[in-house]
Amino acid sequence: MNRHDLILRAARACMIEKGFHNASIKNIAACANVSAGLIYRYFENKDSIIEALVKNIVHNMKSHMDDKPQHDENQPLDIFQTSDFFADLQDNIFMLMDIASAATRNTRYKKLVAETHNALQDDIVRREKQQHPAMDESIIRTRHYVTTLLLDGVIVQCGRKGYAVDDELRQMINAIVDTLVHVK
């Protein structure tokens, strides 16, 4: 892997482990096995590492979705899909929350995070449309939006309570989303 990505990966690992403010440049450097000074050859400053990190989230989630098989209508819905995916998603959401609240220059980050989120959502809706060409876009968008709300809610609660999603919760959430999908 090239240095740029190596550093980025280390930064992500550090930030997830310690949170934005406790992930110091030295920490990241140690984690990437490079010197602290080298980081400044690849990134202008700490903020631009954050920026790259956020942009990467979009990229990774998109490529994740490219890899996974499309949802089969006859199978029961599972918005958590693989637990790996959910773990990643949870990390991403936490990072975004952390970054959004930690940013020195609030507006810039806020915009960045919002754009990231919109880009993801657009991509997801586009895919759904490919799968269900007959369905009204607004229904797809609403369905997805509610699902997103619940997911974010679950993630916040998990963060708050310090536990992971168990099977029971998973089934409950899936049932609700399923209900909503058919009610609509």
Added chain:
Amino acid sequence: MNRHDLILRAARACMIEKGFHNASIKNIAACANVSAGLIYRYFENKDSIIEALVKNIVHNMKSHMDDKPQHDENQPLDIFQTSDFFADLQDNIFMLMDIASAATRNTRYKKLVAETHNALQDDIVRREKQQHPAMDESIIRTRHYVTTLLLDGVIVQCGRKGYAVDDELRQMINAIVDTLVHVK
């Protein structure tokens, strides 16, 4: 207002505006129009400001709920109630998220936030039971849980996008919760 509350209010404003890590003692002091040293006459250290802040959230939300008229079954449900309440709620949730994420390495905070949340939830469930004595507690609890998920989700999204809840979103969410309430 007495100095103690003045400082607390300033701390809250700072934390909401700039996030936990950028709400430095100097910032808070400037915001309260007092000297930095004075803060230590009223609070032992920064942590105990946080603690007081979190405890205030519980107190304020409870007294808010004491003030509001009980929900009338025949009226359409509005989980957002007054916009003031929602604005406050949004600020509170953000602060809790912020503190919780700062708490990665501070068990004390995590515990504090979790306790706060549980206290609030218990209080809400207790009230609902008074209103619907016949209903099964587990149904009340689940219903409340899902509502909470959605609320947290909405709040995260609003924070992410930087906008407030508009009428359209409000109606949509209320409709969903209403559906869930009757489905259950």
Added chain:
Amino acid sequence: MNRHDLILRAARACMIEKGFHNASIKNIAACANVSAGLIYRYFENKDSIIEALVKNIVHNMKSHMDDKPQHDENQPLDIFQTSDFFADLQDNIFMLMDIASAATRNTRYKKLVAETHNALQDDIVRREKQQHPAMDESIIRTRHYVTTLLLDGVIVQCGRKGYAVDDELRQMINAIVDTLVHVK
């Protein structure tokens, strides 16, 4: 007791208990049961409390010596005399050491401490001369000087090791001083 002396006494107690730098104005005020502000009505600043404290040592030791019965030649010498006296002396020496090393404006304090010490020594020698009019002053002075050296040494050692003077040490020191007195 008047306020001035009350404060001075409290300052002494605090300094002995906590050392110069840990005896804050607030501490002293609390110890004297007055407000912090009041101290500044009686003393210009913290330094002038120190100054008064040092000057008091001379005064107290002189009056102690006025009270005690004169040494009887036929009795064995005991430079520690009563243990109360030694405890006081130890406190005084520690305070002087502390003050000498802690002073911001080294030279001023140093001079003060030196003057204090000389005043004491002169007073002691004067008394001895009254008792032994025939003895050469230089012998008295030397004898006293060596005794002082040993006393200071004992005090430093006690401070260093954290123990008090036991009987064995006491006898040993007295024997040495006795020897010196007769050798000379």
Added chain:
Amino acid sequence: MNRHDLILRAARACMIEKGFHNASIKNIAACANVSAGLIYRYFENKDSIIEALVKNIVHNMKSHMDDKPQHDENQPLDIFQTSDFFADLQDNIFMLMDIASAATRNTRYKKLVAETHNALQDDIVRREKQQHPAMDESIIRTRHYVTTLLLDGVIVQCGRKGYAVDDELRQMINAIVDTLVHVK
């Protein structure tokens, strides 16, 4: 000289000149001509500078004693040896006193200072035993103890009066120690 030793030397100079409490990190840094932050690259915190300082005293005094020719029985005794050595010794004792008095509430320091002192004393007694194999250890130890008392006393007095040891005092002290040596 390497930075570590440079800082240590500066710290020593500051502590001797201004005393423990006025030897701030900034002072030390200025004295060493480095930035305050750099000190933390070489020392974990201020306490570990003190620790290193105290440990250095033992090391330096031991190596000083290794260098000097053994005392010749036929020559008159001179406990002050070279004036350089005495100046160093005086500084060392002052620092130890200062640290010890700062240690009122810091057990760690007290232990450190006591250990240092014991280590030095043991080393001195061991050397004496090599030179006088026939002599009883308890006599060596007592003799050394009294010498130490006198030395500490002299140092305290010098500190108090602000002057160095002059020839007259030197001869007098040497005479006393010599007397003691033969009396015992």
Added chain:
DNA sequence: CATGAATGAGAATTCATTCAT
């Protein structure tokens, strides 16, 4: 006179960032 709230300078420590090697 007496209080104690208020101030602000200064202490230890951390960390993003720079730059000589």
Added chain:
DNA sequence: GATGAATGAATTCTCATTCAT
């Protein structure tokens, strides 16, 4: 390119001193 020593601004917290009441 790569390193890591060096910098200095910022942070939390303490305390002598002042001053309105």
